Amino acid sequence: xxxxxQQLVNGLVLGATYGLIALGxxxxxxxxxxxxxxxxxIYMLGAFGGLxxxxxxxxxxxxxxxxxxPLVLLAGIVTSTVVAVLMERWAYRPLRGAxxxxxxxxxxxxxxxxxxxxxxxxxxxxxxxxFPALFTGKSITIGGVEVKYLSIFVxxxxxxxxxxxxxxxxxxxxxxxxxxxxxxxxxxxxxxxxINRIIVITFALGGVLAGVAGVLTGMQYGAIDxxxxxxxxxxxxxxxxxxxxxxxxxxxxxxxxxxxxxALGTQYLPQGSAYKDAYAFVVLILxxxxxxxxxxxxxxxxxx
Amino acid sequence: xxxxVAAPPPAAGADEQPMLQVRDLRVSYGAIEAVKGxxxxxxxxxxxxxxGGNGAGKTTTLRTISGLLRAASGQVIFEGERIDRRPGHLxxxxxxxxxxxxxxxxxxxxxxxxxxxxxxxxxxxxVEADIDHVYELFPxxxxxxxxxxxxxxxxxxxxxxxxxxxxxRPRLLLLDEPSMGLSPIMMRKxxxxxRELRSTGTTILxxxxxxxxxxxxxxxxxxxxxxxIVLSGPGRQLLDDEGVRKAYxxxx
Numbered sequence: 001x002x003x004x005x006q007q008l009v010n011g012l013v014l015g016a017t018y019g020l021i022a023l024g025x026x027x028x029x030x031x032x033x034x035x036x037x038x039x040x041x042i043y044m045l046g047a048f049g050g051l052x053x054x055x056x057x058x059x060x061x062x063x064x065x066x067x068x069x070p071l072v073l074l075a076g077i078v079t080s081t082v083v084a085v086l087m088e089r090w091a092y093r094p095l096r097g098a099x100x101x102x103x104x105x106x107x108x109x110x111x112x113x114x115x116x117x118x119x120x121x122x123x124x125x126x127x128x129x130x131f132p133a134l135f136t137g138k139s140i141t142i143g144g145v146e147v148k149y150l151s152i153f154v155x156x157x158x159x160x161x162x163x164x165x166x167x168x169x170x171x172x173x174x175x176x177x178x179x180x181x182x183x184x185x186x187x188x189x190x191x192x193x194x195i196n197r198i199i200v201i202t203f204a205l206g207g208v209l210a211g212v213a214g215v216l217t218g219m220q221y222g223a224i225d226x227x228x229x230x231x232x233x234x235x236x237x238x239x240x241x242x243x244x245x246x247x248x249x250x251x252x253x254x255x256x257x258x259x260x261x262x263a264l265g266t267q268y269l270p271q272g273s274a275y276k277d278a279y280a281f282v283v284l285i286l287x288x289x290x291x292x293x294x295x296x297x298x299x300x301x302x303x304x
Numbered sequence: 305x306x307x308x309v310a311a312p313p314p315a316a317g318a319d320e321q322p323m324l325q326v327r328d329l330r331v332s333y334g335a336i337e338a339v340k341g342x343x344x345x346x347x348x349x350x351x352x353x354x355x356g357g358n359g360a361g362k363t364t365t366l367r368t369i370s371g372l373l374r375a376a377s378g379q380v381i382f383e384g385e386r387i388d389r390r391p392g393h394l395x396x397x398x399x400x401x402x403x404x405x406x407x408x409x410x411x412x413x414x415x416x417x418x419x420x421x422x423x424x425x426x427x428x429x430x431v432e433a434d435i436d437h438v439y440e441l442f443p444x445x446x447x448x449x450x451x452x453x454x455x456x457x458x459x460x461x462x463x464x465x466x467x468x469x470x471x472x473r474p475r476l477l478l479l480d481e482p483s484m485g486l487s488p489i490m491m492r493k494x495x496x497x498x499r500e501l502r503s504t505g506t507t508i509l510x511x512x513x514x515x516x517x518x519x520x521x522x523x524x525x526x527x528x529x530x531x532x533i534v535l536s537g538p539g540r541q542l543l544d545d546e547g548v549r550k551a552y553x554x555x556x
Contacts, residue, residue: 192425
C-alpha cells in the first residue's frame with residue numbers, strides 16, 4: 001500500500017513537469033494550430049539558462065539557496081521566454097498562412113538546430129552537466145511515504161503556476177483576447193485585438209512555464225544534457241493530446257496522468273523501468289484510437 | 305474600365321467630405337478578382353447599402369474596409385485618412401466596427417464576455433454603462449448575460465453581434481447581412497434596430513441580400529454585380545427601379 005502511495009507521489013512530481021511543458025504545447029496549438037515540436041528545446045534551454053546563472057554567481061552565493069534558487073529560476077524563465085518569442089518571430093511568423101506542414105517541419109528543424117547549437121557551443125554540453133539541487137535534502141514521512149521537501153516544492157510551484165495561468169486566461173482582458181483569438185482570429189481582429197501580439201504573449205507564457213520546468217528538472221535529477229527536451233517534450237505533447245489539445249485544464253490533467261502512469265508502470269510491470277519512456281506513447285496510441293479529441297477536448301468540428 | 309457611377313446626390317452632411325470614400329477598390333483571392341474596381345461614398349449620418357446577389361463582392365468589400373483583406377489596388381479613405389494599408393485591429397481604433405456575415409459570435413464565451421470583447425480597445429470607464437445600454441436595446445441579452453453565446457437563437461446571436469460591434473462606440477458601423485437566415489419577425493426587429501442606431505447618429509454601411517428591406521431604409525444604395533457597381537441612387541429611387549425590381553425583388 002505504501003509502495004503504491006509512494007509511486008503516486010513520484011508520479012505527481014513527474015507529472016508536474018510534464019504538465020508545465022504540456023501547457024505550452026496546448027496554448028500554442030489553441031491559438032495557431034501548430035504543434036511546436038521545438039517546445040521541448042525551450043524547456044531544455046530553460047535548464048541551461050538556470051545553470052548558467054548559477055555558475056555566474058559568486059561562490060559565496062551558490063550555496064545560499066534562498067538567493068540562488070530565485071535567481072536560477074528567473075534566469076531559466078527569461079532564457080526560455082526569449083527563445084520562445086524569437087522562435088515565433090523568426091521561424092513561424094514568416095510561415096503564417098502557409099500550408100500546415102511547412103511550420104510543422106520547421107518546428108522539427110528548429111528543434112534539431114537548438115539541440116545541436118547548445119551541444120556544440122555550450123561549454124561541456126557534449127555530455128551531461130551537473131546541476132545544483134538548490135534545496136536542502138530533507139524529507140518528511142507521511143503515512144509511510146517518504147516525500148522530499150523538493151518534491152513538495154516542485155508540485156506546489158507547478159500547481160500555483162497552473163492556477164495563476166487559469167486565472168489569467170479566464171479573467172484578464174488579455175486572457176479573454178487569447179480565448180477569442182483561439183476561437184476565431186478574424187473576428188478577434190474585428191474587436192481590435194492585435195493577433196500578432198496575442199501570439200507572442202502565448203509563446204511567452206509557454207516559455208515561462210517551460211523555463212520553470214527546466215530548472216525544476218535539473219534540481220531533481222542533479223544533471224541536465226541537451227537531449228532532455230526531446231523525450232520530455234514528446235511526453236508532454238502526449239499529455240496535451242491526452243487532455244485534449246488546445247484545452248488548458250486538459251494539459252495539466254494529462255501531465256499528471258502521464259506522470260502517474262509512468263511511475264506506476266515502472267513499479268508494477270515486469271521489467272517496468274526498462275520501458276519507462278514507452279508508457280506515454282502507449283497512452284498516445286490509445287488516445288488517438290479511442291478518443292482522439294482527448295479527455296476534455298471538443299471535436300474539431302465544434303471549434304470551426 | 306470605369307463604370308459610369310453618378311456622384312452621390314446631396315444628402316445629410318453632403319456639404320462636407322464623405323466620411324468613408326472607397327476609390328477604385330480591387331480585391332483578389334489568388335488569381336480570382338472578387339472586387340473589380342468599385343467606388344462609393346458614405347456620408348456622415350447616412351445609412352448606405354450595398355445590395356447584390358451571392359458572390360457579388362459585398363462581403364469582400366466590407367472585409368477589405370475592416371482590414372481583414374488587403375486591396376490589390378485602390379484606396380479606402382476614412383475621415384480624410386487612407387486606411388487600406390492598416391492592420392484590422394488599428395482600423396477598429398479609428399472608429400470602424402463590423403458585425404460580420406454569419407454573426408461570428410464567440411460561441412464558447414458568455415454573452416457578457418462577447419460584449420466586453422467588443423470594448424477590447426477601450427480604456428475609458430464607460431464600458432459598463434454601454435453594456436447596460438445593449439441590454440436595454442436587446443433585453444433578451446440582458447436576461448441571459450451569463451450564458452454561453454452559442455446557446456442563443458440565430459436572431460439573438462445577430463443582436464449580440466450588433467451589440468458587440470457597438471461596444472467600441474464606432475462612428476461607422478459595417479453590418480454584413482444582418483437579416484441572413486432570420487424569421488420575418490426577427491428581421492423586422494433587426495431593421496428597426498438599424499433605424500434606431502441611425503437616429504442616435506451612427507453612420508451605417510449595410511450589406512444585404514434582402515434588397516427590399518435594405519433599400520427602404522437606406523439614404524443611398526449601390527447595386528453590385530460580379531465585383532462592380534452597376535447602379536446607384538437614393539434607396540427609394542432604386543426601390544422603384546425596374547431593373548432592380550426584376551433582379552432583386554423577385555418581380556417578372
